[in-house]
Amino acid sequence: MCQMLSSFVRLRDDCVLCRKLSNAKNESEFIFNGGHNFLVYKSPFAQKWPGALMAVYKRHIYEHSQIRGSDLLDTLQSLVCLEKAIMKVTKCKRINFVKFANVANHLHWHIIPRYYQEIHLDKCSWELNHLSIEDLYKNSDLDFFQKTSSLYSNIKKEYTFEIHHRESSYFGCALFLRTRDSKKRHLIWKYTLEEIINNARENPKEWECLLMKRNYFDFAWDFIGGNSDINEFPEFTMLREVKEEVGWNIKSYKEVCRQWKQGTIKGFVYLAIPDESQYMEDEPPRIQCDEVQTVKYFNLHEILISEQFSDSVKGRVKAFIDKRADFLSIDS
Secondary structure (H helix, E strand, C coil): CCCCCCCCCCCCCCCHHHHHHHCHHHCCCEEEECCCCEEEEECHHHHCCCCCEEEEECCCCCCHHHCCHHHHHHHHHHHHHHHHHHHHHHCCCEEEEECCCCCCCCCEEEEEEECCCECCCCCCHHHHCCCCHHHHECCCCHHHHHCCCCHHHHHHHHHHHHHHCCCCCCEEEEECEEECCHHHHHHHHHCCHHHHHHHHHHCHHHEEEEEEEECCCCCCEECEEEECCCCCCHHHHHHHHHHHHCCCCEEEEEEEEEEEECCEEEEEEEEEEECCHHHHCCCCCCCCCCCEEEEEEEEHHHHHHCCCCCHHHHHHHHHHHCCCCEEECCCC
């Protein structure tokens, strides 16, 4: 992972958690470096809830609203990975996740596992911290608290696994085009990608694109594609998703536009040419995929004026026609 603390981070001498950050390697409660945004310590709640952790933000800020936009997504994803790691290792029933600010005015979180053996599972852990272990657990087993020697090293191991396997925030999707005139469709394989792009942009009413109807969530029409795996480039995501969702191979492809959301790139759209002409048919052959209900070609112009398509689908088509390399979409 990254270095413990950047030399550019300014901490305060009068803050107890800033001191914990700057002296982490000498802290008995320090567990591991959580990445770019926080360090992980054993939580004070761990005395009664083994496996409880405290994540301390690496900058002296007070509220979530002060996290920089460029750090917000990574911070949230990393905290979720921490939660997953605790649940996997402790096999707890659920998690109490809390941000306190009454003891130390420095952004930090406590992630507390709640166990099946507890008596008061209907109450939050911080409401119960005044109770003894005997009053918290049914038939309190001291071994339950003694078998924690490898607990935190296992949580660190699982956290590293979750971080390396978390889903990417990017997507890659395919724009499959065909001419409305079926007699001209065979010409696509004679055109260059630039010629196809220019022709479709100049005559959008004469061109159609393929959409798939999702078989989950909102059952909406969408481009064939999906979210990238960790460290996977979006173009390879597009190729993989096409193979997984319809079973096609791509002969050639070219990036045509990038979709943005909240100030960052969300994904990439690629003109994709399949390797067989049969995929231009009204009912193109495809593999059966649980995620795909059906596929169908729609006229580019009709997509823009129809209410049955999402803003995301319309935005991609409009950006392509308008020669806009970048565009925004509210529902991407």
